[in-house]
Amino acid sequence: MSNNRLWVIVAPLLFLALLLLPTPGFCQDSAKCLSCHSAMKGRIKTASGALVELNIDADRFAASKHGSLSCTDCHLRFADNPHTTPSSDIPQAVLALSAKISSKFKVDSVAGAACSTCHEETYKMLLGSVHGKNIIEKHQSDGALCLDCHGSPHYITPVTDEGSPMGRKHQVETCGKCHGDEKIIEKYKLEENVMESFGESFHGRKLFLGHTRAPVCTSCHNSHDIRSKNDPESPVFGKNKLATCGKCHKGANEKFVPAITHQRPGPIPHYGEKLLIILTIGVFAFIVIHVLLEAFSDIRDAIFRKKEEEE
Numbered sequence: 001m002s003n004n005r006l007w008v009i010v011a012p013l014l015f016l017a018l019l020l021l022p023t024p025g026f027c028q029d030s031a032k033c034l035s036c037h038s039a040m041k042g043r044i045k046t047a048s049g050a051l052v053e054l055n056i057d058a059d060r061f062a063a064s065k066h067g068s069l070s071c072t073d074c075h076l077r078f079a080d081n082p083h084t085t086p087s088s089d090i091p092q093a094v095l096a097l098s099a100k101i102s103s104k105f106k107v108d109s110v111a112g113a114a115c116s117t118c119h120e121e122t123y124k125m126l127l128g129s130v131h132g133k134n135i136i137e138k139h140q141s142d143g144a145l146c147l148d149c150h151g152s153p154h155y156i157t158p159v160t161d162e163g164s165p166m167g168r169k170h171q172v173e174t175c176g177k178c179h180g181d182e183k184i185i186e187k188y189k190l191e192e193n194v195m196e197s198f199g200e201s202f203h204g205r206k207l208f209l210g211h212t213r214a215p216v217c218t219s220c221h222n223s224h225d226i227r228s229k230n231d232p233e234s235p236v237f238g239k240n241k242l243a244t245c246g247k248c249h250k251g252a253n254e255k256f257v258p259a260i261t262h263q264r265p266g267p268i269p270h271y272g273e274k275l276l277i278i279l280t281i282g283v284f285a286f287i288v289i290h291v292l293l294e295a296f297s298d299i300r301d302a303i304f305r306k307k308e309e310e311e
Contacts, residue, residue, distance in 0.1 A: 029070040034058050050106035060155045074114040074153065091117070100127075100136040104145050111153075115146050125225040134188075142184060149174055166223075171216045172198065172207070197262045213248070220244055220260075 033056075040054035061067055072078055076090045090110060097113035098105075105112045116123040126132045126145070134143035150156050151165045159166045165174040172195070178184050180195040198204040198217075206214035220236055227234040235244040245252040245260060 029072055030061075033071040034061070046107055048106050052107055056154050063157070064154065065156045065158065066153060073117075074111045075108060076110050076114055077108060097123075101145065103139045103141045104135055104143070112145065112147075115153075122224050129224060129226045130228050130231075131226060142178070142187075144178060148178075166218075168207070168212075168216055171218065172204075175217045191262050193264055194262045197264070201260075203260075215248065219248075 037054060037056040038058040042055070043051040043053050045051055066074075076094065094110060094113045094117065097116055098109040101112055102109045127136060131144040134140045135145060147153060149166055157164045161167055162169055164170065176195045179190065184190065185192055199208070203215050207216065222235060227237075229236050231237060232240075234240060239254075241257040241260070242252055242254070245257050249256065
């Protein structure tokens with residue numbers, strides 16, 4: 001048999017073998033799911049009216065924190081045979097939790113509750129936070145849960161990753177999706193200028209300039225156990241601020257901590273800042289004009305002096 005005829009037979013077999021082999025970084029079950037979902041495009045509407053994204057980027061999933069997990073570790077309602085519902089084997093704790101957070105998930109609340117199987121303590125803190133209580137007690141769909149902060153479960157990266165929504169580079173922007181939203185601010189009677197005041201603060205400006213030790217939202221408010229500022233256990237309630245500010249500012253006292261706030265600064269600091277800006281611009285403008293006038297004077301004197309010498 002010639003080499004050409006041999007390749008005609010072998011090449012398709014090799015191609016088929018590559019398709020059947022699990023992708024590096026995936027477990028066997030995930031490889032089966034991704035063989036379809038990595039090729040699918042678009043969205044599908046469920047019976048409840050929710051839109052489900054069909055495509056999963058296999059490379060991004062492999063690089064994520066969940067890349068080594070099986071799809072059915074989270075999507076517990078699905079068996080190995082695609083999209084068949086198992087009759088049992090879903091832990092009762094997960095089912096109970098899924099009922100509590102059902103207002104957040106129109107498609108698969110069990111998958112949302114499955115986060116607790118690996119992140120049990122973190123999930124408990126979250127449910128006890130002001131964000132969690134808004135979901136399980138008030139049944140609000142706009143309360144923040146895992147995916148609102150960390151992004152898609154298929155592409156979650158460590159907070160130390162530059163592209164993470166909760167990393168230093170993007171965290172303020174992530175929190176601002178809710179705390180800068182006028183409808184949410186009005187609905188929950190939140191402070192109106194939280195994002196603006198942080199951006200104008202010394203902390204915010206240092207962060208914008210790339211200072212690696214500048215605080216972000218979680219530096220003062222915690223990450224999962226976030227509480228109302230009126231809660232005595234909140235790190236920004238009353239004298240708790242002394243310990244919170246003291247983490248960075250050693251020796252912070254009761255006269256120091258009131259300076260760190262999201263409240264509007266009032267007319268004196270506002271107009272004082274404007275006056276300093278005008279004064280600074282005025283000084284530089286005066287220097288530039290003075291230098292130009294001096295140069296013009298020197299040029300003029302040189303021209304007249306030359307004329308007098310010629311006469």
